[in-house]
Amino acid sequence: MLVNVQVETEAGSGDTLDPGDSARLAADLRLAVGRVRRRLRQAHAVGDVSLSGVSVLARLASDGPDSPTSLAETERVRPQAMASTLAVLEQRGLVRRTPDPADGRRSIVAVTEEGRSMLDERRSESIHRLSTVLDEFSAEERATLAAALPLLDLLAERL
Numbered sequence: 001m002l003v004n005v006q007v008e009t010e011a012g013s014g015d016t017l018d019p020g021d022s023a024r025l026a027a028d029l030r031l032a033v034g035r036v037r038r039r040l041r042q043a044h045a046v047g048d049v050s051l052s053g054v055s056v057l058a059r060l061a062s063d064g065p066d067s068p069t070s071l072a073e074t075e076r077v078r079p080q081a082m083a084s085t086l087a088v089l090e091q092r093g094l095v096r097r098t099p100d101p102a103d104g105r106r107s108i109v110a111v112t113e114e115g116r117s118m119l120d121e122r123r124s125e126s127i128h129r130l131s132t133v134l135d136e137f138s139a140e141e142r143a144t145l146a147a148a149l150p151l152l153d154l155l156a157e158r159l
Contacts, residue, residue, distance in 0.1 A: 040126050049094070052077065052085050054122065057094060057115050065110035067100065094118060 019025060041051065049057070056071060066074075072082035086109060089095040094115035100106035111119075134142055 040129065048122075049089070049092070049118065050085070052081075053089050053094075054119070056082075056085055056089065057111055057119050060095065060109065060111040061116055061119055065098075065108045067106055067108060069106075071109065089115070 017024065017028065037051075052075065055075060059071065059074065060066060068082050068086055069079060071086075072079045075082065077085075086095060086097075090097060090109075092114075094112055095109050096112055097107040097109050100108050134145075137145075
């Protein structure tokens with residue numbers, strides 16, 4: 001069954017989006033998600049932890065300590081980029097490195113209590129901003145967003 005959705009474009013005029021047009025859907029989704037991400041990022045203080053740093057902290061907080069190599073693979077970045085991210089996080093006291101007990105040549109990275117606190121604070125700020133705006137949406141609009149969340153998670157997993 002083909003469903004057409006009415007969307008507002010940047011110019012403000014209604015435009016019909018054909019869900020079968022994957023390229024257009026991808027472009028519109030990228031634009032919308034990018035705008036939400038930028039707006040949330042703008043709310044955080046200058047000099048705050050980068051998005052890649054926050055992602056690493058969140059992963060360590062949820063999954064536990066890990067090696068830099070494994071983190072780079074999981075985050076899909078080059079080992080050199082992960083090394084830079086971890087160096088900044090370590091310098092700020094948000095992660096700590098310890099020697100790997102199984103292989104002294106490797107290190108294991110873990111989030112510190114300061115890192116957990118920073119994550120909680122940042123998450124609280126973002127959630128507060130999002131919930132304030134969502135309160136302005138109708139119940140039907142919030143239900144539509146809620147229904148899309150599993151698909152967005154699936155999309156993120158497959159990228």
